Amino acid sequence: MVLTDGESTEGEMEELLEVTERASRDRVEIHAIGLGTSEGGRISAAAAVGLAGRRAGPPGSYLRDAGGEIVITRLEAASLKAIARETGGSYEEADEGVVPRIVSRLSLGGVGDRPTNAGTANIFLVLAFLALWAEGFVARRS
Numbered sequence: 001m002v003l004t005d006g007e008s009t010e011g012e013m014e015e016l017l018e019v020t021e022r023a024s025r026d027r028v029e030i031h032a033i034g035l036g037t038s039e040g041g042r043i044s045a046a047a048a049v050g051l052a053g054r055r056a057g058p059p060g061s062y063l064r065d066a067g068g069e070i071v072i073t074r075l076e077a078a079s080l081k082a083i084a085r086e087t088g089g090s091y092e093e094a095d096e097g098v099v100p101r102i103v104s105r106l107s108l109g110g111v112g113d114r115p116t117n118a119g120t121a122n123i124f125l126v127l128a129f130l131a132l133w134a135e136g137f138v139a140r141r142s
Contacts, residue, residue, distance in 0.1 A: 006076035040074035
């Protein structure tokens with residue numbers, strides 16, 4: 001399960017295509033959840049966590065690029081739909097119930113038409129994504 005806006009930066013598209021091909025070959029379904037809007041929006045610096053695990057700025061400010069310009073991110077649904085289709089997964093735009101819906105389908109084996117050997121790994125995926133989903137609510141209340 002991938003939660004992303006689907007927007008690729010320099011050099012990422014080639015890597016993304018390789019990962020998609022490998023996932024398809026290995027029968028790994030990618031379920032993409034599109035974040036944001038096609039019109040785009042700013043990214044809260046307080047919500048953005050850098051590689052060092054620190055916030056990217058104080059509350060009320062926005063993430064900026066190396067040139068000091070405010071970063072605008074846009075949902076690129078077409079690329080996410082293509083990835084999901086290529087791997088036998090699914091695509092949905094984010095809303096409050098999207099993660100539980102996909103997790104429920106994964107738990108019931110109702111997504112895709114290819115046999116998989118996921119076995120007991122699904123329970124760990126379910127727990128991990130429920131934790132990520134719950135974190136979003138905690139972050140909004142802070």
